[in-house]
Amino acid sequence: MPTLDLTADPIDLTAALVDIPSVSGDEAVLATALQQALCAQAPHLEVVRSGDAVLARTRLGRERRVLLAGHLDTVPVAGNLPGRREGDLLFGCGTSDMKAGDAVIVHLAATLTRPRHDLTLILYDCEEVEAARNGLGRIERELPEWLSADLAILGEPTNGTVEAGCQGTLRAQVRTQGRRAHSARSWLGDNAVHHAGAVLERLTTYAARQVEIDGCRYREGLQAVRIAGGVAGNVVPDECVVTVNFRFAPDRSAAAAVAHVREVFDGFDLTITDLSPGALPGLSTPAAQEFLAATGATARAKYGWTDVARFAALGIPALNYGPGDPNQAHTREESVDISMITRCASVLTRFLS
Template sequence: MTRPVLDLAADPVDLCAALVDVQSVSGDEAALADAVERALREQAPHLEVLRSGHAVLARTHLGRGSRVLLAGHLDTVPVADNLPSHRDGDLLFGCGTSDMKAGDAVFAHLAATLPEPRHDVTLVFYDCEEVEAARNGLGRIEREHADWLRADLAILGEPTNGLVEAGCQGTLRAEITTRGRRAHSARSWLGSNAVHAAEQVLQRLTSYAAREVDIDGCRYREGLQAVRIAGGIAGNVVPDECVVTVNFRFAPDRDAAGAEKHVREVFDGFELAVTDLVPGALPGLGAPAAQEFLSATGAAPAAKYGWTDVSRFAALGIPALNYGPGDPNLAHTREEHVDIRRITEAADVLRTFLAP
């Protein structure tokens, strides 16, 4: 079997295509991690390289006054008949082009071709981002190689269409249960319908006023939505239980405990169980390295709607931004692609930021 070869000095567009053509569905990133590790060791001798599972880390030791961490996941969602990659004009198609091998390509190219950047640089190409959080490679790296995650600014190459999206929302899921009394539907007056009782839960959701908050010039809007309703066991039985699953996307000025407290207040009087809770990340735009990066982009930052791994860096006290050439609306689709002009633009912006 021919081992894939990556040319880190090549045009980042060509490097992106080469990365895409090495299939790396979550849990099966070994071949791509091998290729990235081999390329960094052979083509970037100025970098210290570390392998951790299917993750590859590299860093400079130049004694600079600050360190910038560039992070991108190597894995993709399952392939949907969209490999190998192919070009159509200014568009590069293929699984992982947008999310987020375009960002990986830019990071790897710059790390190899800028041996003496203005800031010390750490690269983190990690595994299993697209699956459950317990398998995320960043968690393993934090446990086993925490010193590699120390930085003054982290830039996550998530697809943002070349915009700077600061911080991220937190997310909470909860199950609200209403209970009744089971009975034959032909004699419904002998029972109490739990599904009907859930109407009060839905009324609270319908009347809920979403909060908007400005943080570092970025406007975050919260949202509380019902995402699933389950109840009933048969077509002739009055249901005695109904579960409404709600999702709360909250601004990063709330911590996890504050988010849970708020949701419990909204549904006061109901039986509620939190099933998932992850805090968001504050923008951290006041950090000097973040200000310098924003100057390089020449664009105003926007709030990140959704949760990303910047939350993990924020939990470590590291200001973190989302910045990548991919289009988030194309992530995970059969027609996933990236505009190659965004790749070139991102490489130019980061080179301006990092070049001495």
């Protein structure tokens, strides 16, 4: 079993975490190493295990509680382990998404024995795969009291900036129907792929909304992401399916997003296949304002969906803040700027101590 020194420089700790493979569904070794390290090196923390998630918290009776969360899993390794250091960059699978953030979180949890706020640490499994397997969902069902906090900070890669809330996401299939025929006698058929042009025309002329919430500007977008149709090279197709993805601002509820997409494609056969609500930024709360003051940054909208939405659904203001570069996530060349690890650790230490 690998041995981790949680009091080490977060840069070295990041390298150690990266070198323990933890592809989604295979996080047990890393989770056990972290559990053992927290139990041995952080006696001020209550530590429990949930599947391959590790949870820890203080019980100091502080007025506020801050929850620090990060996922342990990575996408499949792409020939980029073990990690390597080149100048100011640390390369390797999971460096940016999000073991640098995990390293900062566990380092702070272990070394800040008397934080100004009570702390909860959630290191969870299966974030990079389908939502039904996400460890946060299991924790919410089985250990809901562990998800109580006045502010949640998710260590997703943000390049050290504060990204508030997140967009919601909806996927739907828009179907057009026709009639099959031999392509040599096409006048006997009705081409469903040709009818899909009307679907694409609505997307081409769609005017995406922009909305400002808590000083953060969220841009919406409705795009075709896949088209499938056709039976064979000599058959007039009788069905075509256009898959669309709607990224919506967090002031829209999931139900409102569905209603909007149905309105856009009124008259077409539409099936919703995936739906996750967004998260409001919640920047007006005292805990969030205090964190922003500690960073000295101006929060910006999060483009994309993250697990802050799960916390927002529980009524917890949630922010994304981590040392990685989101543009590096999931690439063969994934890396993290080590100076960003130091900076994020410093900011969070200032906020919490």
